[in-house]
Amino acid sequence: MHHRKPTIEDVAREAGVSRATASRAMNNMPGSSARTRALVAQVAQTLGYRPDPAARALASGRQMAIDLVVINYEPDLVWIGGHPYFGRVIAGMTTALAGTDVQLRIHVASLDKAGELIDAVARTTAGAVLVNVTSDLAVRFWRQCPHVVSLNTPAPMVPLVASDNTGGAYTALAHLHRIGARRIAAIHGPSINACATSRRHGHRDLIEDAGMPDLSANGAFTREGGYRAAARLLEQHPDIDGMFVASDLMAAGAVQAITAIGRKIPDDVAVIGFDDSIAATCANPPLSTIALPVEEMAATATRALLDGDLAPTWLSNFPVRLITRQSTDAAALC
Amino acid sequence: MHHRKPTIEDVAREAGVSRATASRAMNNMPGSSARTRALVAQVAQTLGYRPDPAARALASGRQMAIDLVVINYEPDLVWIGGHPYFGRVIAGMTTALAGTDVQLRIHVASLDKAGELIDAVARTTAGAVLVNVTSDLAVRFWRQCPHVVSLNTPAPMVPLVASDNTGGAYTALAHLHRIGARRIAAIHGPSINACATSRRHGHRDLIEDAGMPDLSANGAFTREGGYRAAARLLEQHPDIDGMFVASDLMAAGAVQAITAIGRKIPDDVAVIGFDDSIAATCANPPLSTIALPVEEMAATATRALLDGDLAPTWLSNFPVRLITRQSTDAAALC
DNA sequence: TTGAAAGCGCTACCAT
DNA sequence: ATGGTAGCGCTTTCAA
Secondary structure, eight states: OOOOOHOOOOOOOOOOOOOOHHHHHHHSSSOOOOHHHHHHHHHHHTTTTOOOOOHHHHHHHHEEEEEEEEEESSSSTTHHHHHHHHHHHHHHHHHHHTSEEEEEEEEEEEEEEGGHHHHHHHHHSEEEEEOOOOOOHHHHHHHHOOOEEEEEEOOOTTOOEEEHHHHHHHHHHHHHHTTTSEEEEEEETTTTSSSHHHHHOOOOOHHHHTTTTOOOOOOSHHHHHHHHHHHHHHHHHOOOEEEESSSSHHHHHHHEEEEEEEOOOOTOOOEEOBBBOHHHSSSSSSSEEOOOHEEEHHHHHHHHHHHHOTTTEEEEEEEEEEEETTTTTSSSOO | OOOOOOOOOHHHHHHHHHHHHHHHHHHHHHHHHHHHHHHHHHHHHHHHHOOOHHHHHHHHHHOOEEEEEEEEOOSSSSSHOOOHHHHHHHHHHHHHHSSEEEEEEEEEEEEHHHHHHHHHHHHOOOEEEESSOEEEEHHHHHHSSOEEEEEEETTTTOEEEOOOOHHHHHHHHHHHTTTOOOOEEEEETTTTSHHHHHHHHHHHHHHHTTTOOOOEEEOSHHHHHHHHHHHHHHHHHHOOOEEEESHHHHHHHHHHHHHHTTTTTTTOOOESSSSHHHHHHHSSSBEEEEEEOHHHHHHHHHHHHHHHHOTTTEEEEEEEEEEEEETTTTTTTO
């Protein structure tokens, strides 16, 4: 016996009705008796019929998908699972897509395969959100498909949803300064990352305005990096009384390093992170931080894609918000 | 001027070639001169032509997608972004899908919309991975589409990828016992969750074997829940010297509660979590925990879907692994 | 190397 | 309520 995948034709024949009737019955369209409906459903069931999504999409004209493209700079794909940011983007996109019949597709590639992926998705997508995609690759995408929004990474011409990273860093440092810290160290993210660079600028602005020295180190946006950077900074500058850490993940590591050498947080060293990710609340003590409305940003990007009017250089900017917890304020509620 | 979306027909006409030639040229198929190729590409570019994925899929017969279905029990969609587990599943699936031309689609629904989503996806998917989907809904899915794997939640007939939660809990508690803890409290997840239930069983088994009292509380799998449960347990049983917490997220909260009242970890109270998620490493001190190979599990589920031979009751079981860090072992490296 | 034409499986319109 | 049928936009033989 030859096993072809059953089509609606097979169902119709077996049920003794026309294709049209079978289609109506299975899609619960008006104009189809309950008897027929039941019969067709029954036949479809026993035949194991599954409608072909492509054929259905082609015939009906609807069916869309929005693509999320993420580039993975680390050699290991694991970071994407471990990174708190990524899930929030999906959550935001999902929210924006709820109620529509638009699907969400996910693509992840390492840096060496990034070009291929960009081209492949750009050729076929109805709209895409770019996360962690470098400026040049974003432009490459945009050239092939203008229905695209970059999240947080600016690129010439490419529509952008951004947040005020520079202002956020400034606010964070101003908070440390306000509560009395005067020897404030900073742990930055990698320069390749646009957010990290903006946050560096905010840091530079405030230490200039406040006339404080630049006590900076690089933490590579990882917890381990944050731990090591903090340990090194404290060794080189034992009088540090505040620490601005450009991501919560690094800040969680910094907190561990600080308490490991017996300093108290916030009494000896006040610490503030960035992102308001899960790492901020899991740290001990919980971290003051700058909240990024990632979900809303992703939702906005998605809606912009759905609406379709995306002029080049379209820009949506989101404010950030200071959240104070025990790492800068002993009296804060947990 | 009427703006229809340009089709390959338009490109062909404009380039003065046939549809077939245009198709070949754009897909870089053999049998197409460089001149034609360039010409067609040029025309396509200026016309802003984008191939219709549905039509292409229908005509070529290829193109598949695997679906990830997640049910969100919390009222708020945010948890999915905050939950460390979810991103790891995607990372695993992505790995398994790399190199194939199979797409990954994501679907999230709240509990009240879960039935709808299950039916919608089951009707059209070529294969699906179910995360956090209750047993009855998983069965409902399976009835409509047998190409499905449930992750960690057993359901009658439904193929399953599981990990040894019961054994993991037993191992975790045995570790606490081995390092000398005798008054061991437990913070559990919600009974509705299959993993939580298995971990309860492992806990029950060990305290019976070791002849220890049952000092249990419920932490709802949230950090806040873990914090409150730990605080309450310590108040009711001040002599607690060990704590088994059924998820790292809850354990991070428990750690905060324990240090907040001045107890030392691990000297006064040793703590062990579960999952080896980001919450475990961000806690302070870092948490000993039971590592779940979530990425591998998700990858296995995905590959099983791709291979296609999924007998009912197909089962793949993964071992778990004890990871020791400072929360049970002061000398552990960070 | 190119063109003509036959579908891919389904929906939706127009009759009946 | 049902059946016939014309496409949806593309790929892929088969001939030229």
